[in-house]
Amino acid sequence: MQRVLSLQMTRNIGESSEYVTKRLCFSFLFSVGFLCLLCGFLLGRFTVERSLEAQAQKIRSELAGNGLQNTEYLQEILLQELERASLDYDRTTNRQTSDEDMRRISGLFSNLSLIHKVYNHAPCIHATVRGSREPDRYVILSVNEDSITLALELAQVLDKICSGHNWRPRRSLIFCMSFTSSDxxxxxxxxxxxxxxxxxxxxxxxxxxxxxxxxxxxxxxxxSIAVEAIRTIPGDNNWTYLEHEVFGPRLSLDIPQVIFSFNDNSPANNHHNQNSRLHDITLAQMVGQTIWRLSECTVTQWKPKYFNETVNEILESINTSRFQDAKEKLKKTLRILLTAVEELNAEIDMTDDIQMLHMRIWNDLLLDLDKALLCPDRIDSHSRTDLATFRKLSHDSINESTILAYLDQMTKCFEDAIEILQER
Structure with a gap:
């Protein structure tokens, strides 16, 4: 060892050395240490990148198809369970007094593991399901009278899915039941x-x-999201829904909304026959599928096909030449709005699903856009762009100045919606 590590002071030219200097020895050790450190760093970096990539791939799989593709089998279970549901209002409430019915329904909801909390505010009950990813965003189902059994059956089916498949909704759900004839x-x-x-x-x-x-x-x-959700229900049951026709007024609320309204043409004594039950099941599936999509989709994206067709159809029904300028101005505004929506949809489609912050920003923007399109009045919150109201005005014997003012009002509301899209 002394010979190996000795420092050779002099050496003749051409003489081969059998000695290793201390400097060379330490250089070799430092080189080996550096290479080990570098390899460890690269290996650790590779492992972390692979782990992050695997996690990102898992998230992409979960969010595929706007967050709905990965849970298609659960949607099928939802529809199948609703098909087997009894939907018996008499059995649900026992036709007792309102207070007794409230206690009974409250107890049934409290027994579900999916339900986070049940609140009693006579004559109303609301049960909350906490969301897994966006617990501070709420999808509200409001029912009364016979429809209370729908809310209960839907909650029970979702509870089965939660227990059997470890599922929870992306956003929070609220089942709100009014034990009166009004909401x-x-x-x-x-x-x-x-x-x-x-x-x-x-x-x-x-x-x-x-x-x-x-x-x-x-x-x-x-x-539009509700219509798209209903279109995914399989089968060819005897029911129809209107894509383009606007059949009733909007609610006087300043939040995005969809109202299911049903034509009641069947006699009361025909309530339990097979055909009536088929309608009950299908309508329950329509509501259930709508709630599922609203609570599970990653982005509440808007496809304005039905909106565009409905507005143009109503405008074409107005033949008075005095409204021509107002109609053309509204049509021009609509074209600008639809172009801006197409650009927004293109940006959303290009955004990676795993960028959750961007998804949240898009959803907040679309929420603001839907509120702008509702254009609620500051006094009583009635919608100033309600096409049902406008159609009624145009068909009734209303003075032309009122119709003209409504057209100008709609144009202004749509211009505000365009500003929201342009400032994103």
Missing amino acids: ICPQALPTFIWRRAVAYVTVHGRFMRANNHAVLFGSDIIR
Whole structure:
């Protein structure tokens, strides 16, 4: 060892050395150490990158198809379970007093593991399901009368899916039940929920006696999402819904909304026959599929096909030449709006699904856009772009100045919506 590590002071030219200097020895050790450190760093970096890539791939798989593709089998289970549901209002409530019915329904919801909390505000109950990814965003289902059994059956089916498949909705759900003939949920729910509500889904009319026709109306974006959700229901059952026709007025609320309204043409004594049950099941599936899509989709993207066709159809029905300038101005504004929406959809499609912050920003933008398209009045919150109201004005014997003012008002609201899209 002394010989190996000795420092050779002199050496003749051409003489081969059998000695290793201390400097060379330490250089070799440092080189080996550096290479080990470098390899460790590169290996660690590779491992982390592979782990992050695997995690990103998993998230992409979960969010494929706007967050709906990965849960298609759960949607099928939802529809199958609703097909087997009893939907028996008499069994659900026992036709007792309102207080007794409220206690019974409250107890049934409290027994579900999916339900986070049940609140009683007579004559109203609302049960909350906490979302897994966006718990501060709410999809509200408001029902009353016969439709209470729909909310209960839907909650029970979702509870089965939660227990059997470890599923929870992306956004929070609220089942709000009014034990009166009118919808009192807007007065019963806290203000902070309204500020964070993604959609307000309500069922009007005596649901369990509906026959043949289901009519959808509401805010433009949420209504189009509901129509698309209904189109995914398999089968060819005897029911229809209107894509283009606007059949009723919007709710006087400043939040995105969709209203299920049913034509009640069947006699009461025909309530339990097979054909009536088929309608009950299909209508329950329509509402259930709409709630599922609104709570699960990554982005509440708007396809304005039905909106464009409906507006143009109503405008073409006005033949008075005095409104020609106002009509042309509104049509021009609509073209600009639809172009801006197409550009927005293109940007959303180009955004990587795993960029959750961007998805959240898009959803907030679309929420603001739907509110702008609703254009609620500052006094009573009625929609100033309600096509049902406009059609009624144009068909009734209303003075022309009122119709002209409504057209100008709609144009101004759509211009405000364009500004929201242009400032993104």
